[in-house]
Amino acid sequence: MKYSYILNFIFDFIFLTFFALILALYSWGGFYPSNRQAGSVHIKKVEGSFQLYRNGAPFYIKGASGNSHFEELANNGANTIRVYDTLNLQSVLDEADRHGLAVIVDIPLPKYDEQFPEYNDDAKNEELKLQVKYLVQKFRDHPALLFWNLGNEVRYPVKLFPNKFIKTYNDLIEIIHLEDPNHLVSTTVQRRTDILAIARHSPKLDLLGYNIFGTINKVPSHIESMNFILSGSFPYYISEWGIDGYWETAYTKWGASIEPTSTKKNEQLRTRYYDIQNAGDNCQGSLVFHWGQKHECSKTWFSLFGENGEKSEMVYTLNNVWTGQNKKNQDIGLDYMLLDGRGAPSSIVLPSDTFTKAELKLKKLINDSLKISWELYPDYCRLEGISEEIKQPKKITDAIASESGLTVTFETPMEEGPYRLYAYLENQDGFVASCNTPFYVIGKTNE
Amino acid sequence: MKYSYILNFIFDFIFLTFFALILALYSWGGFYPSNRQAGSVHIKKVEGSFQLYRNGAPFYIKGASGNSHFEELANNGANTIRVYDTLNLQSVLDEADRHGLAVIVDIPLPKYDEQFPEYNDDAKNEELKLQVKYLVQKFRDHPALLFWNLGNEVRYPVKLFPNKFIKTYNDLIEIIHLEDPNHLVSTTVQRRTDILAIARHSPKLDLLGYNIFGTINKVPSHIESMNFILSGSFPYYISEWGIDGYWETAYTKWGASIEPTSTKKNEQLRTRYYDIQNAGDNCQGSLVFHWGQKHECSKTWFSLFGENGEKSEMVYTLNNVWTGQNKKNQDIGLDYMLLDGRGAPSSIVLPSDTFTKAELKLKKLINDSLKISWELYPDYCRLEGISEEIKQPKKITDAIASESGLTVTFETPMEEGPYRLYAYLENQDGFVASCNTPFYVIGKTNE
Known part of the structure; x- marks a missing residue:
């Protein structure tokens, strides 16, 4: 396209x-x-x-x-x-x-x-x-x-x-x-x-x-x-x-x-x-x-x-x-994600095998009824790969160390390369807001 | 109501x-x-x-x-x-x-x-x-x-x-x-x-x-x-x-x-x-x-x-x-009816048993594909009758003498009283535009 x-x-x-x-x-x-x-x-x-x-x-x-x-x-x-x-x-x-x-x-x-x-x-x-x-x-x-x-x-x-x-x-x-x-x-x-x-x-x-x-x-x-x-x-x-x-x-x-x-x-x-x-x-x-x-x-x-x-x-x-309902905006109101205190446009690079914090910012006061969950995947979405058949990455299990409200602590993978952290916020009616942040992992020895 | x-x-x-x-x-x-x-x-x-x-x-x-x-x-x-x-x-x-x-x-x-x-x-x-x-x-x-x-x-x-x-x-x-x-x-x-x-x-x-x-x-x-x-x-x-x-x-x-x-x-x-x-x-x-x-x-x-x-x-x-189609007005484009050269607001009174002409005005040039028809009914729609059970009037057959394009010639009834002349314009897709004009018939001797 x-x-x-x-x-x-x-x-x-x-x-x-x-x-x-x-x-x-x-x-x-x-x-x-x-x-x-x-x-x-x-x-x-x-x-x-x-x-x-x-x-x-x-x-x-x-x-x-x-x-x-x-x-x-x-x-x-x-x-x-x-x-x-x-x-x-x-x-x-x-x-x-x-x-x-x-x-x-x-x-x-x-x-x-x-x-x-x-x-x-x-x-x-x-x-x-x-x-x-x-x-x-x-x-x-x-x-x-x-x-x-x-x-x-x-x-x-x-x-x-x-x-x-x-x-x-x-x-x-x-x-x-x-x-x-x-x-x-x-x-x-x-x-x-x-x-x-x-x-x-x-x-x-x-x-x-x-x-x-x-x-x-x-x-x-x-x-x-x-x-x-x-x-x-x-x-x-x-x-x-x-x-x-x-x-x-x-x-x-x-x-x-x-x-x-x-x-x-x-x-x-x-x-x-x-x-x-x-x-x-x-x-x-x-x-x-x-x-x-x-x-x-x-x-x-x-x-x-x-x-x-x-x-x-x-x-x-x-x-x-x-x-044709002309009603108020009923969005869940997710604003953005910070990963290690930074946003995706800053091209986040993280050391491997390290506990890292991510946090969600909402446009509204936190709603207790929101169910929040996180997922970590290797990421193959890169500019040069678009015309190729896109691989289906496999979820990295056990990456999430602890969750609390709008924040999560996860462990970066051992293997170097691009990853993507996903967050989901489900409301009482079963609608899900989502966002994700790509980041790059380099080995600790490279730092 | x-x-x-x-x-x-x-x-x-x-x-x-x-x-x-x-x-x-x-x-x-x-x-x-x-x-x-x-x-x-x-x-x-x-x-x-x-x-x-x-x-x-x-x-x-x-x-x-x-x-x-x-x-x-x-x-x-x-x-x-x-x-x-x-x-x-x-x-x-x-x-x-x-x-x-x-x-x-x-x-x-x-x-x-x-x-x-x-x-x-x-x-x-x-x-x-x-x-x-x-x-x-x-x-x-x-x-x-x-x-x-x-x-x-x-x-x-x-x-x-x-x-x-x-x-x-x-x-x-x-x-x-x-x-x-x-x-x-x-x-x-x-x-x-x-x-x-x-x-x-x-x-x-x-x-x-x-x-x-x-x-x-x-x-x-x-x-x-x-x-x-x-x-x-x-x-x-x-x-x-x-x-x-x-x-x-x-x-x-x-x-x-x-x-x-x-x-x-x-x-x-x-x-x-x-x-x-x-x-x-x-x-x-x-x-x-x-x-x-x-x-x-x-x-x-x-x-x-x-x-x-x-x-x-x-x-x-x-x-x-x-x-939610936001398109141009596709109305058939009926504008109004003239009965004996007059519009309904002028309270049209006609002599009984008399040939009378009615005419439709369109907002567009006449469209050959429109099928036009006319009907005459006695009319019981009067202000004082609203709360009563409204009678179903019976169509007056044989009232239409001749039709030609947008005009019709019809015969006013013998009996004095209120009537209503209906016109219908059906387009090729079977949609019907309509209008009608109430008029009152008085006996010729009363004139």
């Missing part, structure tokens, strides 16, 4: 300018899904803006990506889940239906890459088409299905003329439309240039999903420039949004991302959901990332739930924005 | 002043439902504000009162239906559950009235308690049940010491709490003085429902004064809200209420829903009146659906506010 912003800007500028000129040479029909205005799920254009419909009523997507905790998702006011693959799809759809959730089903596609041209093998392409056809035939009548998402960040090629990937991709759209007139086809993109290329070569797509982190507030201006170039407008939804990614925050000297506290995450969620609601008439809603537990950089970075189903306090915040 | 505002104000003033003084003489425990913090539905007080919970998640009531169109209610983003009686309750709860709706069940009680003291007969009171007990036992385990509403606008007596009504009422609360620890007990009130009396004598109630028309924007100030007098705060929800009532609008000279167009109703719905969202931390949501078809003054005044299930365009507006 990380890419160079400067390179991207230059590329965008050149691309947008020249592509716009080239587009003008063609008779341009626009990116208008007029062929999909019927069916149990469809999109209508009224007075220049699009509206998604489901079962006869306007449908505004409020949901998350993930594949667990469906009941909690529905109970907290959401209406949609997006699943990234088709594993156990029957039971996923059944479970979603039991809780009244609509499902966006990703059809995973190999990513396009000019260096490794996956799509140059015609036999493979035909096989792919058959697989997609059978998948759609099997599930097209399920009441929980909202639409098909054909490929996530598939890196749609920016070409003037269609290549084999594009031809295969368009065949797939046609197959889905033919087999399932009741549901739409979208694709999810992360680069703006993809949108231009898709509009040029795959105008039969019904809507676009935008995967956006950190730059949610720029969506309206992105859309505006797109509309200008496309001489029209098109429907979209925010297919991934959430808090700042670990590639967007401050780092320690050894490259460990400094994670915002859950209090800070709540602020970001509230502000960004408001931005999405005001993103424009063509935005059909949004999906927060990630409804479940997922180790990305840390245990808690994007996880809205813990390993044992514990609800983070962000679930409470999402409930509030999804249901 | 109508009452004299001036008398009410004087009464309120005297009552609030003296009651506050008297209250100060008592050791006052406040109106705090601390005894109901567990159960599948419960209320918690966090940092001075209340939060309704259902199945472990904060629950914000978004719904309507009515007993039909449950599927449409759920499809349009609501989560709750309120039913005013217990007729066919099993199938009502089952149907609601199928669509993921929570149900607020009214337990109808005879209204209190000092002149006709319904509650002075002890045998009757015991019978009532038994009935309520059996009802609660029968349905307390239904998953769709949200809470019990013990009496709608029951006219709670304003007394310093409890009378037989109050004792019976408190026994009923206790019976429900005892039989059903998983659901709350509310009551719905329309007079502010009721709230004081209820707080004084029935502090075991878990929350209050406010039935409010026309004065939604005054809710926060009402609540503020209540909080001040009660030396604390209490949870409530808006149990009825909607557009201005027929007792709050302009009238013709013969007393027929002039109904706002659906365009105007949409404006009111949007503004008031926003007011409710900002009503305060203790507001647990709201129910719009009326999800269905109901003849009150006119066929269309409060009806969100037509007799044959046609959706009014207000359903679209409610979908938008419930789902």
